[in-house]
Each structure stands twice: as C-alpha cells, then as structure tokens.
Amino acid sequence: KQEVTQIPAALSVPEGENLVLNCSFTDSAIYNLQWFRQDPGKGLTSLLLIQSSQREQTSGRLNASLDKSSGRSTLYIAASQPGDSATYLCAVPHAGKSTFGDGTTLTVKP
Amino acid sequence: GAGVSQTPSNKVTEKGKYVELRCDPISGHTALYWYRQSLGQGPEFLIYFQGTGAADDSGLPNDRFFAVRPEGSVSTLKIQRTERGDSAVYLCASSLENVITGELFFGEGSRLTVL
Numbered sequence: 001k002q003e004v005t006q007i008p009a010a011l012s013v014p015e016g017e018n019l020v021l022n023c024s025f026t027d028s029a030i031y032n033l034q035w036f037r038q039d040p041g042k043g044l045t046s047l048l049l050i051q052s053s054q055r056e057q058t059s060g061r062l063n064a065s066l067d068k069s070s071g072r073s074t075l076y077i078a079a080s081q082p083g084d085s086a087t088y089l090c091a092v093p094h095a096g097k098s099t100f101g102d103g104t105t106l107t108v109k110p
Numbered sequence: 111g112a113g114v115s116q117t118p119s120n121k122v123t124e125k126g127k128y129v130e131l132r133c134d135p136i137s138g139h140t141a142l143y144w145y146r147q148s149l150g151q152g153p154e155f156l157i158y159f160q161g162t163g164a165a166d167d168s169g170l171p172n173d174r175f176f177a178v179r180p181e182g183s184v185s186t187l188k189i190q191r192t193e194r195g196d197s198a199v200y201l202c203a204s205s206l207e208n209v210i211t212g213e214l215f216f217g218e219g220s221r222l223t224v225l
C-alpha cells in the first residue's frame with residue numbers, strides 16, 4: 001500500500017523567503033508525482049506534474065524535484081508572497097488511483 | 111466543459127436522508143475519480159471510473175455509498191441513509207486517460223453536512 005507523508009504540517013515564513021516543502025512516499029515504483037495547491041473551501045489546483053523519467057519540473061517561481069530511489073519529492077517556492085498562502089498537497093498514482101499526503105499549510109506573512 | 115464541475119456546492123441534509131452529488135468532468139476525459147476530504151486531511155479515494163465502468167470501488171466505505179457514470183461522462187455519487195460521519199467535502203477529478211499517464215484535474219467540491 002502506498003503511503004504519502006508531508007512534513008511539516010504547517011509552515012509560516014515572512015514574505016520574500018525561499019522555502020521547501022517535502023513529500024515522501026513508501027513505494028518507489030511510481031509513474032509520476034503531482035503537486036497541488038488548495039485554498040480554503042476550494043478544490044485542488046494542479047501546480048506541477050513530474051514524470052518518473054524527470055528529475056525536475058519548473059513553473060514560474062515553483063520548482064519540483066523527484067528522487068524515486070529515495071521516495072522523495074520537494075517543492076521549492078522562490079521569493080514567497082502572501083498570495084502563496086495555501087495548503088500544498090502531493091499525490092502519487094498507485095494501482096490506478098492517486099494517494100495523497102495530508103498537505104503542508106503555508107502562511108506567508110507580509 | 112472548461113473544467114470539472116460539481117453540483118451542488120453545498121448540501122445540508124438530515125440524518126437518514128438520501129443524497130446525490132453530481133460531477134461533470136472535462137470534456138473528453140475518460141477517467142473520473144471521487145474522493146472525500148475531511149478537515150485537515152488529504153483527499154481519500156472512493157471510486158474510479160474508466161469510461162462507464164467502475165474500475166476500482168475499493169474506497170467506498172460501505173454499501174450506503176454508490177456511484178454511476180452511465181454514459182461515460184457525468185457521474186453521480188449516491189449516499190443512502192446518511193449519517194453524521196458522512197459530513198465532508200466530496201471531490202471529483204478527471205484525467206484524460208488515467209493518472210498513470212496524465213494529470214489529474216479537480217472540481218471545487220461538494221460540501222455535505224449531515225445534521
């Protein structure tokens with residue numbers, strides 16, 4: 001059974017800081033890994049999808065890395081802004097469906 | 111449609127009542143997923159459709175929960191004899207083929223409150 005863990009559960013940083021969110025998974029036989037953002041009371045918005053053959057994927061100030069052998073992915077956010085405040089979740093496909101972590105809730109203080 | 115659409119956005123019902131939640135996936139997406147999310151937790155898998163058939167319903171908690179996708183597009187999640195523990199946000203997602211090859215896209219969710 002695939003298990004996904006995200007640490008820390010919550011993170012608070014001042015505006016402008018660079019930060020890293022972590023995602024670990026127990027079964028390294030994955031095809032891809034997807035990062036999502038969720039605002040309070042909203043659905044999940046896809047941020048980045050990394051295929052298993054890739055090591056990194058970038059979109060604007062976001063950079064996601066994937067290390068299958070160690071069962072880890074990181075989401076790097078550069079020059080954080082108050083608008084980045086949200087919960088960030090990672091998801092890993094396994095046996096036809098995606099398994100999610102419980103997310104990291106990020107607060108960026110102005 | 112442009113995105114995954116879910117209705118209703120909010121549903122308040124009384125214990126013991128029957129509830130239907132609807133999901134309209136992105137046009138052309140063959141895979142459709144239902145998840146349930148409780149406060150402070152990640153989405154929990156319920157059921158996955160590939161076309162019209164349920165490819166995996168292992169996440170449905172009990173036989174009060176049922177889902178259909180009769181024409182391979184719109185799906186309805188049905189909950190009978192609702193209990194207070196069913197209160198959660200029910201999320202629907204779709205993917206072009208499946209999550210092995212493609213990206214997962216979510217709707218805004220249906221918040222169910224059972225009084």
